[in-house]
Amino acid sequence: MDSLPKDKPLFTPGPLTTSLSVKQAMLRDIGSRDNEFIGAVRELRDELLRVGGVSQQDGYEAILMQGSGTFSVEAVIVSAMPPSGKLLAVVNGAYGDRIVKIAQVHGIETVVQRYRENEMPSVEAVDEALAADSEIKMVVAVHCETTSGIINPIEAIGKRVAKYERCYFVDSMSAFGAVPLDLEAAKIDFLVSSANKCIEGVPGFGFCICRREALLATRGWSRTLSLDLLAQWEGLEKNGQFRFTPPTHTILAFRQALRELEAEGGVAGRAARYEENYRTLLAGMRSLGFVEYVDPDLQGYIITSFRYPEDPNFQFQKFYDLLNEAGFVIYPGKVSDADCFRIGNIGRLNKSDVEALLLAIRQVLETMRVTPAVGAGN
Ligand SMILES: Cc1ncc(COP(=O)(O)O)c(C=O)c1O
Numbered sequence: 001m002d003s004l005p006k007d008k009p010l011f012t013p014g015p016l017t018t019s020l021s022v023k024q025a026m027l028r029d030i031g032s033r034d035n036e037f038i039g040a041v042r043e044l045r046d047e048l049l050r051v052g053g054v055s056q057q058d059g060y061e062a063i064l065m066q067g068s069g070t071f072s073v074e075a076v077i078v079s080a081m082p083p084s085g086k087l088l089a090v091v092n093g094a095y096g097d098r099i100v101k102i103a104q105v106h107g108i109e110t111v112v113q114r115y116r117e118n119e120m121p122s123v124e125a126v127d128e129a130l131a132a133d134s135e136i137k138m139v140v141a142v143h144c145e146t147t148s149g150i151i152n153p154i155e156a157i158g159k160r161v162a163k164y165e166r167c168y169f170v171d172s173m174s175a176f177g178a179v180p181l182d183l184e185a186a187k188i189d190f191l192v193s194s195a196n197k198c199i200e201g202v203p204g205f206g207f208c209i210c211r212r213e214a215l216l217a218t219r220g221w222s223r224t225l226s227l228d229l230l231a232q233w234e235g236l237e238k239n240g241q242f243r244f245t246p247p248t249h250t251i252l253a254f255r256q257a258l259r260e261l262e263a264e265g266g267v268a269g270r271a272a273r274y275e276e277n278y279r280t281l282l283a284g285m286r287s288l289g290f291v292e293y294v295d296p297d298l299q300g301y302i303i304t305s306f307r308y309p310e311d312p313n314f315q316f317q318k319f320y321d322l323l324n325e326a327g328f329v330i331y332p333g334k335v336s337d338a339d340c341f342r343i344g345n346i347g348r349l350n351k352s353d354v355e356a357l358l359l360a361i362r363q364v365l366e367t368m369r370v371t372p373a374v375g376a377g378n
Contacts, residue, residue: 016347
């Protein structure tokens with residue numbers, strides 16, 4: 001194990017840098033019907049509820065779903081939208097747009113409230129839409145819009161959705177496990193995230209935490225076999241098994257990742273490390289002259305979009321390649337109305353990793369002869 005290659009730290013939104021012990025936990029061949037595996041699945045489901053601050057006694061369930069995070073998002077849309085009725089999508093980034101696309105593919109009528117990618121959605125607009133249109137059956141919002149790093153007002157939106165007794169679905173892919181969220185207070189019916197985000201597992205499955213009553217209400221609605229959320233839950237409840245081949249190795253890694261989350265102090269402990277990474281990054285990038293795309297008051301500590309410097313010597317691909325050669329992986333931008341790149345603070349990284357990245361960025365800028373001063377508000 002000592003001879004494992006040292007991979008470059010991933011300053012990305014996932015897959016992420018994981019601990020050696022998480023990777024080691026996968027070095028098993030365990031049967032999908034094996035009692036040990038069934039026990040691991042039960043442990044994961046219970047623990048996920050605990051991380052979410054809810055329990056089965058409170059009426060919540062955790063469902064694991066094979067595939068990447070998008071599969072779990074799609075599972076909720078195609079399983080929990082009634083056969084008729086509209087979806088209201090609050091969109092301020094590419095992941096909100098992806099949900100609209102999913103709905104389109106399945107012929108679900110969608111009302112889109114679209115905002116700029118560094119703009120906070122309006123809670124009042126959600127209220128007004130729900131008051132005006134009783135055909136809207138579900139509202140969906142993205143918690144941390146990983147496109148920019150903005151944190152959306154999930155709890156405030158949820159209270160309006162509950163006022164009109166509609167279903168509320170939150171894509172908390174890149175936030176769950178590291179950004180505190182009170183599911184009960186936010187009136188969330190369905191929430192999804194995946195294994196390779198803030199819980200620091202490896203890719204292979206997503207999960208949904210939902211209110212049992214909301215889940216049971218979806219009987220007969222599913223438009224899909226493999227992504228049928230209710231059938232998946234019933235399968236897991238019946239014998240603890242997945243309906244179709246489970247990602248056994250990923251699940252063992254995730255069990256270890258959850259134990260490490262607990263050892264770090266749960267959501268609060270993880271949030272503290274990521275916040276420290278973010279503060280270190282922000283101070284360092286600002287001192288180099290970089291400007292963020294999102295206003296600091298709206299910005300979360302998960303991932304930050306930085307605007308390209310105005311210097312004509314700056315070319316992102318060269319910047320990326322030189323950083324990569326120096327041993328650091330950052331991420332291209334995704335916002336549609338500004339040239340940006342992104343740096344993630346999540347995964348098994350700490351302040352010293354961020355400091356090493358900042359040093360490398362300084363050296364790369366020198367190599368590229370980029371003057372580390374950028375015009376604000378470009
Ligand atoms: C908020 C959000 N939603 C959905 C997804 C899609 O997840 P995946 O790429 O695992 O399908 C991501 C991925 O980063 C995300 O950040």
